[in-house]
Amino acid sequence: MVDITERARKLREVAYYPGCALEGSGNGYDVSTRAIAYELGLKLRDVKDWNCCGAMEVKNIDPKIQTYLSSRVLSQAVNANRNPVVMAPCNGCYHNLKKAEYDLAHDPKSREVVAQLSTKAGHETYEAGQAETIHALDWIKDTIGEEGLRQRTKGRLAGLKIANYYGCMYVRPRHIFPEKDKGPGSESTSKPHFMDDLLAAAGADNVEFPLKTACCGGAHTLSDSDTSTKLVLNILQAAEASGAEVIATECPTCHSGLEMHQIRAEKRFGKKTNVKILYFTQLLGLALGIKPRKLGIQQNISNSLDFIHEKGLT
Amino acid sequence: MATFTEIETRIDEIAEAGPSAPPGLTLCASELLSLGETVLERWIVARGETPTNETREGFRLLALHRQGAKGDPSFNACRETARELAYHYNLVTLEPQHPDTAKRIRLAAMVAKHLVLFVGGKLEVSGLGDFCCAAKPVRATETTN
Numbered sequence: 001m002v003d004i005t006e007r008a009r010k011l012r013e014v015a016y017y018p019g020c021a022l023e024g025s026g027n028g029y030d031v032s033t034r035a036i037a038y039e040l041g042l043k044l045r046d047v048k049d050w051n052c053c054g055a056m057e058v059k060n061i062d063p064k065i066q067t068y069l070s071s072r073v074l075s076q077a078v079n080a081n082r083n084p085v086v087m088a089p090c091n092g093c094y095h096n097l098k099k100a101e102y103d104l105a106h107d108p109k110s111r112e113v114v115a116q117l118s119t120k121a122g123h124e125t126y127e128a129g130q131a132e133t134i135h136a137l138d139w140i141k142d143t144i145g146e147e148g149l150r151q152r153t154k155g156r157l158a159g160l161k162i163a164n165y166y167g168c169m170y171v172r173p174r175h176i177f178p179e180k181d182k183g184p185g186s187e188s189t190s191k192p193h194f195m196d197d198l199l200a201a202a203g204a205d206n207v208e209f210p211l212k213t214a215c216c217g218g219a220h221t222l223s224d225s226d227t228s229t230k231l232v233l234n235i236l237q238a239a240e241a242s243g244a245e246v247i248a249t250e251c252p253t254c255h256s257g258l259e260m261h262q263i264r265a266e267k268r269f270g271k272k273t274n275v276k277i278l279y280f281t282q283l284l285g286l287a288l289g290i291k292p293r294k295l296g297i298q299q300n301i302s303n304s305l306d307f308i309h310e311k312g313l314t
Numbered sequence: 315m316a317t318f319t320e321i322e323t324r325i326d327e328i329a330e331a332g333p334s335a336p337p338g339l340t341l342c343a344s345e346l347l348s349l350g351e352t353v354l355e356r357w358i359v360a361r362g363e364t365p366t367n368e369t370r371e372g373f374r375l376l377a378l379h380r381q382g383a384k385g386d387p388s389f390n391a392c393r394e395t396a397r398e399l400a401y402h403y404n405l406v407t408l409e410p411q412h413p414d415t416a417k418r419i420r421l422a423a424m425v426a427k428h429l430v431l432f433v434g435g436k437l438e439v440s441g442l443g444d445f446c447c448a449a450k451p452v453r454a455t456e457t458t459n
Contacts, residue, residue, distance in 0.1 A: 168391060190394055210398040210425050215391045215432050227435035234431060238424040241329075241417070 011134070011143045014085045015077035016044035019053060019093035026090065026252025031296030032281035033089050033136060039288045040144055040152070044087070047073055048080040053088075053096040063103075064113045070100035071114045074133070075126035089136035089281070091251035095169035095176070097133040102176040104128040135170065136281065137194040137250055138187075146201035153287035155203030160311060162283070163209035163244035163275070164195045165235065167254035171213055195250055195280050202287035207242040211235050216257050229268060232261035236273040245307070248280045255279060259301040276304040286313040318356075318434040321349050322427060329423035342419050343406035346426045347375060350399050353433045354378035357389075360437055373400045392432045398425045 022030035037044045050073050052058070054066025074097060077086045088094040103110040105128035118125040134142075144152070171177065171189040180187045187194050192213065196206045214235060217228025236258065239247050249255040258277045266272045277300065285295040292298065292308055308314055316324070328342050351374055355365040358381055370376040379396040383389035402422035406415055 172390060173387060190397065208421075210402065210421050211395070211428060213394050214428050215395075217435070227431070227439060230431050231428065231435070234424055234428050238421060238428075241420050241424060 008143045008145070011085060011087075011139055012041075013043035013045060013083065014087040014134070014139060015047045015081045015083040015131075017047045017050055017053075017073055017077070017086050017088045017093055017097070019050075019088065019090045020055070021090050021092070021252035021256075025256045028296030028299040029089055029252050029255065029279045029281060031294070031299070032279055032285050035290050035294050035296075036140075036281055036285050036288060039285070039290060040140075042139070042143055045081055045083060047077050047086065050076060053093045055092055055096070059096065059099075064110055065117075066096060067100045067103045067110045068114050068117045070096045071104060071126040072118070072121070072123065073097065074100065074131045075118065075124050078126065078130045079124045084131045086131055086133045087136060087139045088133060089250070090253070091135075091167055091169040092253055094133060094135045098176045101128055101131075101133060135250070137198065140198055140284070141194050146197055149198060149201040149284070149287075153202040153284075156287040156289070156313065157199060157283065158203035158205075160204050160283075160313075161207055161243050161245045162199055162204045162248050163207050163239035163242055163246070164192075164199065164212060164248045164280075165209070165239070165254060165258070166192045166195065166212050167249075167251045168213060168215060168218065169253075170251065195248055199248060199280060199283060202284060204283070204287075207239075207244045209239060209242045209244065211238050216254060216261075218253065218257065225264065226268070228257065229261045229264045232258055233265040233269065233271055233273070236262055236265070236275055237271075239275050240273055244275055246276045246278055246283070246304075248278060248283055250280050256301070262302060276307050277302050278304055316352065318353070318430060318437075321353065322430050322434075325349060325423050325427045325430065329420050329427070339415050339419050340407050340410050343403045343422060346419075346422050347373075347399060347403045350375050350396065350426050350429050351378055353430050354382055354396070357382045357433050357437065361386075371400070373403075375400055389436075392429055395425055395428050395432065399429065 018030050034044060052069055053073060054069040058069060059066040074086060078084055086097060088097055104114060115125045171192055174189045177189060180189050200206055215231060216235060217231045247258060249258065255277060262273055282295045282297055286308065292305060292314055297304060297308065325346065328346065354375065355378060358365045358378065366377050366381050367374065368377045370380055375396055379393060383393065399422060402418055402425060405418050406422065
């Protein structure tokens with residue numbers, strides 16, 4: 001019997017903030033997140049009239065404008081959706097909303113700028129503490145949990161060797177994630193494990209992967225592609241050396257970077273890697289018996305469909 | 315002093331040689347740790363500082379990383395990489411007879427390579443890690459109001 005805690009009840013319906021990547025290159029992440037929500041009986045209500053979180057581009061020029069943009073998303077969730085829990089599957093969105101929360105709690109100048117711009121834009125000013133931002137990993141972990149997944153998936157991912165890649169923005173900088181590193185049960189910023197825990201509950205065989213949060217070059221993909229390709233190639237090769245058949249991702253930027261540089265590494269450096277790259281929500285969806293097409297797997301750049309058939313996951 | 319390319323080549327040799335890696339697996343672990351220290355020393359020297367000889371948690375590598383990250387939070391993007399290298403050194407040297415030792419050396423080599431690639435990349439493109447991990451406004455001075 002699954003224990004339904006107060007927190008699990010609170011998170012069964014959340015304000016969903018897909019962000020721009022999940023409407024574009026990371027659409028498979030959006031499709032699979034919605035598909036598993038439906039299957040698990042969880043409700044996602046899109047943040048009404050959501051806007052850009054400020055991403056890296058705005059933050060790169062003026063971090064206070066980024067704080068404002070993220071604060072408006074939080075304001076919309078609280079005032080338009082009437083839901084104080086915002087679930088952001090994208091690491092960039094999640095990071096920026098967390099950073100805005102931190103800035104508004106600690107920096108008077110940020111509060112001043114956000115109040116001015118919110119008034120000018122004609123919406124309620126968001127104040128620190130009104131909402132809680134969670135990642136898709138927190139959401140599944142706190143609502144369904146490992147035991148709930150174990151019961152529902154019946155070990156369907158058994159024998160699948162997975163390297164879990166979390167990327168950087170899920171854990172860095174540490175001070176914007178005050179709920180992490182709180183001991184047993186909490187997420188770790190140095191060795192994150194929530195994705196490992198959830199996939200293991202679905203039967204997966206997680207490998208020891210030493211580059212879980214290693215830099216992939218990220219935003220330098222366009223300005224210095226060779227550095228990014230080399231960093232990604234090393235991550236892919238390390239995953240294979242760890243014995244992984246699949247790299248599980250939980251960030252659309254990481255995911256696209258791994259997929260694109262996997263192709264570029266072969267073209268540019270003649271280095272071919274065969275490890276598959278799938279969102280953790282796609283893997284959980286397969287474990288729940290959802291068809292690959294309904295999980296947007298055909299939208300991924302790398303082709304995993306034959307592999308999924310071979311593994312009997314369709 | 316070895317160049318970054320030479321360091322990378324040596325790390326690749328260790329990674330590819332696997333169980334037959336000369337001059338022996340535990341010595342390879344020490345060499346990888348030493349190569350990691352060399353890479354971090356380069357970063358610190360490039361900042362105009364003298365690399366520390368202190369240790370942290372028993373490793374000079376970790377003390378060097380701490381020194382390299384002082385005042386530059388984006389350098390924390392390789393903090394866990396440095397810690398993984400120290401961890402793999404411990405695995406190999408404390409359990410040299412373990413059946414996974416060859417695999418552990420290979421992974422240690424890949425971790426060391428990541429350190430070389432990141433620090434080498436950062437020496438060429440200083441913004442690497444800046445605006446994602448450290449959330450720094452690296453282009454703020456290039457805009458006009």
